[in-house]
Amino acid sequence: MIELVTQSAFAEIAALLVLAAGVGFVGLQLRQPLIVSFIGVGLLAGPAALGLARSQDQIDLLAELGVAVLLFLVGAKLDVKLVRSLGAVAVITGLGQVLFTSVFGYLIGLALGLGWVASLYVAVALTFSSTIIIVKLLSDKREIDSLHGQVALGFLIVQDLVVVLAMVVLSTIGFGAAAEEGGLWPVLRTVGAAAALLVFVLVFVRYGADPLTERLARAPELLITFAIGLTAMLAAISDGIGLGKEIGGLLAGVAVASTPYRETIASRLAPLRDFLLLFFFIALGAHIDLSLIGANIGAAVVFSLFVLIGNPLIVLVIMGAMGYRKRTGFLAGLTVAQISEFSLIFVAMGVGLGHVGPEALGLVTLVGLITIAASTYMITYSHALYALFEPVLGVFERRGAPREAQAAPPARLGPIDALLFGHGRFGAAIAERLKRAGLRTLVVDFNPAELRTARAAGFSVAYGDASDPEFVADLPLSGVRWVVAAMPAHVGGVTHDDPRRALLQALRAAGYAGAVAVTVRDAAEKQALTAAGATLAFEPFNDAADRAVEMMAMDGAAPAPQRIIT
Numbered sequence: 001m002i003e004l005v006t007q008s009a010f011a012e013i014a015a016l017l018v019l020a021a022g023v024g025f026v027g028l029q030l031r032q033p034l035i036v037s038f039i040g041v042g043l044l045a046g047p048a049a050l051g052l053a054r055s056q057d058q059i060d061l062l063a064e065l066g067v068a069v070l071l072f073l074v075g076a077k078l079d080v081k082l083v084r085s086l087g088a089v090a091v092i093t094g095l096g097q098v099l100f101t102s103v104f105g106y107l108i109g110l111a112l113g114l115g116w117v118a119s120l121y122v123a124v125a126l127t128f129s130s131t132i133i134i135v136k137l138l139s140d141k142r143e144i145d146s147l148h149g150q151v152a153l154g155f156l157i158v159q160d161l162v163v164v165l166a167m168v169v170l171s172t173i174g175f176g177a178a179a180e181e182g183g184l185w186p187v188l189r190t191v192g193a194a195a196a197l198l199v200f201v202l203v204f205v206r207y208g209a210d211p212l213t214e215r216l217a218r219a220p221e222l223l224i225t226f227a228i229g230l231t232a233m234l235a236a237i238s239d240g241i242g243l244g245k246e247i248g249g250l251l252a253g254v255a256v257a258s259t260p261y262r263e264t265i266a267s268r269l270a271p272l273r274d275f276l277l278l279f280f281f282i283a284l285g286a287h288i289d290l291s292l293i294g295a296n297i298g299a300a301v302v303f304s305l306f307v308l309i310g311n312p313l314i315v316l317v318i319m320g321a322m323g324y325r326k327r328t329g330f331l332a333g334l335t336v337a338q339i340s341e342f343s344l345i346f347v348a349m350g351v352g353l354g355h356v357g358p359e360a361l362g363l364v365t366l367v368g369l370i371t372i373a374a375s376t377y378m379i380t381y382s383h384a385l386y387a388l389f390e391p392v393l394g395v396f397e398r399r400g401a402p403r404e405a406q407a408a409p410p411a412r413l414g415p416i417d418a419l420l421f422g423h424g425r426f427g428a429a430i431a432e433r434l435k436r437a438g439l440r441t442l443v444v445d446f447n448p449a450e451l452r453t454a455r456a457a458g459f460s461v462a463y464g465d466a467s468d469p470e471f472v473a474d475l476p477l478s479g480v481r482w483v484v485a486a487m488p489a490h491v492g493g494v495t496h497d498d499p500r501r502a503l504l505q506a507l508r509a510a511g512y513a514g515a516v517a518v519t520v521r522d523a524a525e526k527q528a529l530t531a532a533g534a535t536l537a538f539e540p541f542n543d544a545a546d547r548a549v550e551m552m553a554m555d556g557a558a559p560a561p562q563r564i565i566t
Contacts, residue, residue, distance in 0.1 A: 009055040009058050012052060012053070012054060012055050013055070013058070015052055016041070016045055016052055016053065016278075016279075016282060017278075019041055019044065019045060019050075019052065020037070020038065020041045020278050023037045023040050023041050023044070024037040024038075024041075027040070031376060031377070031380065032372075032373055032376055033130075033133045033137075033372065033376060034274060035130065035133065035277075035281075035341055035368075035372060036369060036372050036373055036376075038277060038278050038281040038282075039281050039284070039365060039368065039369055040369075041278065041281060041282060042281035042282045042283070042284050045282050046282075053282050053283070056283075059279050059282055059283050060283050062276055062279035063276070063279040063280040063282070063283040063284075064235075064245055065232065065276055066273065066275075066276025066277045066278075066279055066280045067245065067246060067249065067277075067280055067345055068231050068232065068235040068245050068246070068248065068249035068252075069228070069231055069249065069269060069272060069273045069276055070249070070273050070276075070277060070341070070345075071246050071249030071250045071253065072227070072231040072249045072250070072252045072253040072269070073253060073266050073269060073270070073273060074131075074160050074163065074250060074253060075249070075250040075251065075252065075253020075254040075255075075257060076253035076254070076256055076257045076262045076265065076266050077160070077253070077257070077262070077266060088322070089151055089154065089319065089322055089324070090151060090153075090154025090155065090157065090158060091154075091158060092318060092322065093151070093154075093155065093315055093318045093319055093322075093332075094154060094155045094157075094158025094159060095158060096314060096315075096318045097127070097155065097311060097314050097315055097318075097336055098127045098158070098159065098162050100310070100311075100314040101123070101126050101127045101306075101307070101310065101311060101314070102123045102124055102126070102127050103123070104123075104306070104310065105119075105122060105123030105124075105126045105127075105303070105306065106119050106120055106122075106123035107119075108123075108302060108303065108306060109122050109123055112299045112302065114299070114360070117355055117356060118356045118357075118360045121346070121347055121350045121355065121356050121360055122303065122347070122360060122363065122364060124166055124346065125339060125343035125344075125346050125347050125364050126303065126306070126307055126339055126343065126367070127159065127162065128159055128162070128163060128339055128340045128342040128343045128346070129155065129156065129159055129311075129335065129336045129338060129339070129340055130338055130339070130340035130341060130342075130372065131156045131159075131160070131340070133338065133340070133372065133375075133376065134152055134156065134335045134379070135153075135156075137376065137379045137380060138152065138335070138379070141379075141380070141382075143331075146331075146446040146447075146465060147328055147446060147465075148328050148329075148331040148332040148335075151319070151328070151332045152332050152335040152336075155315075155332075155335065155336060163342050163346075166346060193241035194241060197234070197237060197238065197241070197248075197251065198251070201234075201251050201254060201255050204255050205254070205255055205257075205258055209255060209256060209258060209259050210258070210259055210260075212226075213226075213256065213259045213260075213261045214261075217261050217264070220264070220268070223261060223264070223265065224265065224268050224269065227252075227256065227265045227269060228269070228272075230252045230255065230256070231248075231249055231252040231253075233248075233252075234248035234249070234251050234252040234255075235248035235249045235252070236248065238251070246345070246349070277341065280341075280345075281344075284344060284348065284361070284365065296359065296362055296363040296366055297366070299363055300363055300366040300367050300370060301370070303363070303367045304367050304370040304371050304374070307337060307338065307339060307367065307371045308337045308338075308371055308374055308375065308378070309337075311333065311336040311337050312330070312333030312334050312336065312337050313333065314333075315329060315332055315333035315336060316329040316330055316333045316393070316396045317329075317396060319332060319333075319396075320396035320397050320398060321398070323398050324397075325397055325470075326390070326393040326394065326396045326397040327386060327390075327393075327468055327470070329396060329397075330382075330385075330386050330389070330393060330396075331382050331383075331386065334375070334378050334379050334382050334385070335379060337371065337374070337375040337378055337379075338368075338371040338372045338374075338375035338376075339364070339367060339368050339371050339372070340368075341368075343364055343367075343368060344361070344364060344365060344368060347360055347361045347364045348361060383467050383499075383502060415440060415479050416440055416441070416442045416460075416476050416479065416480055417434075417439040417440045417441065417479070417480065417481050417482070418434050418439045418440070418441045418442070418480065418481060418482040418483070418484060419441075419442050419444060419475065419477075419480055419482070419483045419484070420434070420441055420442070420443050420444065420484045420486060421444045421445070421466040421483070421484065421485045421486060421487060421503060422444075422445060422466070422485065422486040422487035422519075423443050423445045423447075423450040423451070423453065423454045423486075424450070424486065424487075426486050426519065426540055427443075427445075427484075427486030427487075428453070428454070428457075430484055430486055431443055431454065431457070431459060432457070434482075434484075435458070435459070439481070439482070440460075441459055441460070442459070442460045442461070442462060442475075442476070443459045443460070443461045443462070444461070444462045444463075444464055444466065444475070445461070445463070445464075446463065446464060446465045448463065451463055462475070465499070466485065466487060466499045466500075466502065466503040466506075467499040467502035467503065467506075468506075469502070469505070469506040469509060469510075472503065472506035472507060472510055473506065473509070473510040475510075477507070477510055477511070477512045477514075480512070480514050481514050481515065482514060482515050482516075482517060483503075483507060483512065483514065483515070483516045483517070484516075484517045484518075485499075485500050485503050485516065485517065485518040485519060485534075486519050486538075487499055487500065487519065500518050500519075500529055500534075501529065501532055503516075504516060504518075504529070504532050504533045504534060505532075507533075508533060515535040515536065516533065516534050516535050516536075517534070517535060517536040517537070517538060518534045518536075518537055518538070519537075519538045519540065520537045520538065520539055521539070522539070523539075525537075526539065
C-alpha cells in the first residue's frame with residue numbers, strides 16, 4: 001500500500017495530509033495544540049515508522065518556505081512598544097527567565113554528558129516558549145487582556161528578540177566557518193552583502209512600505225501574495241549571501257511591521273504558516289531516527305522537568321520580588337512551561353552547520369513533545385492548579401504587593417447596590433440600564449481600556465479578576481443587592497476553571513448572600529451555573545430574540561402567513 005502511495009509526489013503529499021488530518025483529530029480530542037500532532041505526523045511519516053516521506057526535495061522546499069513564513073510573522077509582530085508599555089516587568093522577567101534557563105540548562109547538559117557545544121544548543125533552545133500555543137490558550141480562556149496575560153505577551157516579545165539575536169549569532173558562526181575555509185574575503189563579501197540587504201530593508205520601511213501596501217490593500221489577495229513574495233525573495237537573497245533563509249524571513253516581516261496592514265497580513269498568513277510548518281515537522285521526522293529519541297528518554301525527562309518546574313518558578317520569584325501578587329506570578333509563570341517550534345528550528349540550524357549531531361535534535365524534539373503536551377493542560381487548568389498550590393506560595397509575595405495596589409477597589413465608594421463583572425458590549429449595556437434604574441454600580445474588569453471607558457461613563461471602577469477569591473473577598477459586598485457576571489461565556493463550557501463558577505464560589509466563601517446573575521450560552525450552562533448558586537441566568541441571543549418577537553407582536557407587525565416572500 002505504501003509503495004502504491006509513494007509512486008508519485010502528489011500521491012505522497014496527499015497521503016501525508018490525510019495522515020496529518022487523522023493525527024490532528026486525535027490530538028484535538030486530547031486537547032493538544034497542532035504542533036504536538038504535527039511532530040507526531042513527522043515521526044510516523046519518517047523512515048523509522050511508515051516511511052511515507054520519500055519525496056525529500058519537495059518536502060524540504062515546503063518546509064523551508066514554512067520556516068520563512070513563520071519568521072516573517074515573528075518579524076511583523078516585533079512590537080517593542082508593548083515591552084515599553086509593560087515597563088520593567090516584561091524586560092526583567094523575560095531576560096531573567098532566558099538567563100536562568102540557559103545557564104542552568106547548560107549545566108544540566110554538562111552533567112548529563114552532552115558535551116559543551118550540544119549543551120549550549122540545548123540550553124538556548126529551552127529558553128524559547130511557543131507564542132502560538134500561549135496566545136491560543138489565553139485567548140480561548142479570554143485571559144489575553146488580563147494582567148498575567150499582558151505580562152506573558154511581554155515575555156514573548158523579549159523571547160522573540162532573543163530568537164533574532166540567536167539566529168544572528170548562528171549566522172556569525174557561519175561567517176567564521178567561511179573564514180577558516182576561504183580566508184577573509186568571503187567574510188567581507190558576506191558582511192557587505194548583509195549590510196546592503198539591511199539598508200534596502202530600512203529604505204523600504206522608510207519610503208516604500210506604507211504607500212505600496214496601501215495600494216496593494218485594495219486587492220487583499222494581492223497584498224498577501226506580495227507578502228509571501230517579499231518573504232521568499234529576501235529569504236533567497238539572505239540564503240544566497242550566506243545568512244540563511246531564516247534571517248531573510250525575519251527582515252521581510254520587519255519590512256511590513258510598521259505598516260497599518262501588518263495585522264491583516266499576519267492573520268491571513270497564519271493558516272498558511274500552519275500548513276507549511278506541517279512539512280517542516282515531516283522533514284524533521286524524516287531525518288530523526290526513533291532509536292535516537294529512545295536513547296535520550298532519561299535526559300529528555302530531566303530537561304522536561306526543568307522546563308515545566310524551573311521556568312514557572314523563576315518567573316514567580318522575579319515577579320514576586322518586583323511586587324506582584326503570587327497569583328499573578330503563578331499564572332504568568334505557567335505560560336513559559338514549554339519549549340517552542342523555534343527550539344527545533346534553532347537546533348536544526350545547528351545540525352545543518354555541523355555543530356551538533358542529530359541526537360541533539362532528537363533530544364530537543366522529545367522535550368518539545370513532553371513539555372508542550374503537559375503545559376497545555378497546566379495553562380488550561382491554571383486556576384485549579386493555583387488553588388492547589390496557593391497555601392505554599394506565600395513566600396513568593398512581598399507584603400502588600402505594591403505593584404498591584406491599583407487592583408484594590410477604590411476606598412470610600414459609599415454604598416454600592418450592584419457589582420458588575422465584565423464591561424464588554426453586553427456588560428456596558430447592563431451597567432447603563434442599572435444606572436438608569438438608580439442602582440449605584442461598581443464596574444469590575446481586568447482590562448484597563450474597559451475601565452477607562454466605564455470611568456468616563458460615570459461609573460466607579462475596580463481593576464481585578466473575577467476568578468481571584470482574594471480580590472472578590474476584598475470587595476465592598478455589604479449592602480450589595482445584585483452581582484452581575486457579564487463576562488463572555490467560557491469557550492469550553494462550564495468547567496472547574498470557568499471564571500463564572502469561580503466567582504460564585506468566591507462570593508459564597510466571602511459570605512455574600514445577595515442575588516447573582518450570570519451570562520450563559522445555552523440551557524446546559526444555565527442549568528450548571530444555577531446549580532452552582534446563580535440566581536438568574538441571561539442567554540443574550542435567545543433573550544434578545546424573545547424580546548424581538550414580543551415587540552413585533554405588540555406592534556402588530558408580525559407578517560401574515562399568506563405574505564411569505566420567497
